Amino acid sequence: MNTLPQPFTITKIVDENAVTRTFILDGALAAEPGQFVMAWLPGVDEKPFSLAAANPVSLTIAAVGPFSRAIHTLRTGDALWLRGPLGRGFRLPEKMTGELVLVGGGYGVAPLRFLAETARARGFPVRAIVGARTSADLLALDALAALGATVIPATEDGSVGRRGLVTHALADALADGLPALVCACGPTGMLAAVGKLCDAAGVPVQLSWEAHMRCGIGLCGSCERGDGWLTCLDGPVER
């Protein structure tokens, strides 16, 4: 199970919002949506990122800490090393009667983009609820729409789309008619609320959790969430 870090060259950088960029790299990974990679800059750090796309490999990264700010200093032609793909991703059923509803909060939208791409390629109808604090923080609306998803933005300040949290928009969607599957990624509180809503409605749900990731390969135990559940091996998607 060779997971040596492989160097990729950045071919394109897309500004998503004031603090978030998508880095498009010069290669592909055999990955499923929801899987993650450990991105490494020699001498700096190594951290987990969900794949926003696998062919070409794309990572959507917000500059929120020293390592992500270091990645943001990279330019087209620079190298970024990736170890992976790692973990278990979202699992789409063979056939789906009804909609796939995606719920993304903040930077959690990144892996849902990859999932939307995969679902649309199979002809599944996709509704994407994308939430953020303000309109300036929203991510990937155009990319999701271009994939053919019905996009429902939600902002806490009401500057774009539905005013309130993604969970409010999800409750609306569930009242409209039950989807075949709900897949969500975002902050812990949001995921817990999404899980609760779906369980109450009897809708299958898959949740992608974040964790403090160190080895990424099931050895160190740092990413344990709850009762012995390893985010790196058992997740990051709980399904």
Add this chain to the structure above:
Amino acid sequence: MTLSCDFLNFTLKSPLVLASGIIGTSPALLTRAARAGAGMVTAKSCGLAPRAGHPNPVAVDWGGGVLNAIGLTNPGADAEVPLLVETRARLSPLGVPLIASIFAGTVAEFAAVTEIICRAKPDLLEVNISCPNVRDDFGTPFAALPETAAAVTDAVKRAATCPITVKLAPNVPDIARIAAAVVAAGADAITAINTMPGMVIDPVSGKPFLSNRTGGISGAALKPIALRCVFDIARAVDVPVIGTGGVCNGRDAVEMLAAGATVVGVGTAIHTRGVDAPAKINAELTQFMAQNNFGSIAALRGRAL
């Protein structure tokens, strides 16, 4: 035919022992390993004070094995005690003994950590004198010389209220001499071996991959080294040996027993085969024994000696 076997005063349901440092110190994770078929489980090594460990990257599978330098992440001995107590309470109904593991920077500190950790009443105490990833004060000096290894063993044995197993390093000129020294100093068992120091270097950047630059090799690459060490130890001393290093499947476990191991450690297999690796290895071991007419683990022991 049975996998049940004896180790010191314990009767184990399987000869497989979860190695120290694998999936941490969490009671839930250690219990999960026990439910997955480990006959004993070892908690991650614990020192006197809390340690965050090394920054990332801390591990990599380079294809031939795994290199890691987690850096002895632990909550400190005082905080470790309630975790061990809870783990023992969860393991007890499963009939799985708990091995606590300790490290320290000085002989006196080893004794101090032993006293604290023994409050949790572990079934066995592993004395880690051989972690390769912590420079200067920790690990390497103690396992490298018979005198220092014996001094630590003696101090821990005097402070301990349970049997002790001393974990040896492979990178010594004559591991049998170290084994003899720790047994003479009171070791009830020996755990062999810890990881082997090594490096993974990225050819493009020219930089070591791990933040610690060097790390410990485990997995497939370690197995032949571990077999030789266990073989040398088993010929030199009479105490039971927890043979650890690169055991990934049933045949590997059979080889380790043949080299003289009493029971068999499993670590990196959790990465290569999943958290239920012990169950898979137990099944393969059972199949091997059935096909080759071995009725017990004892019958597999020491055939290479």
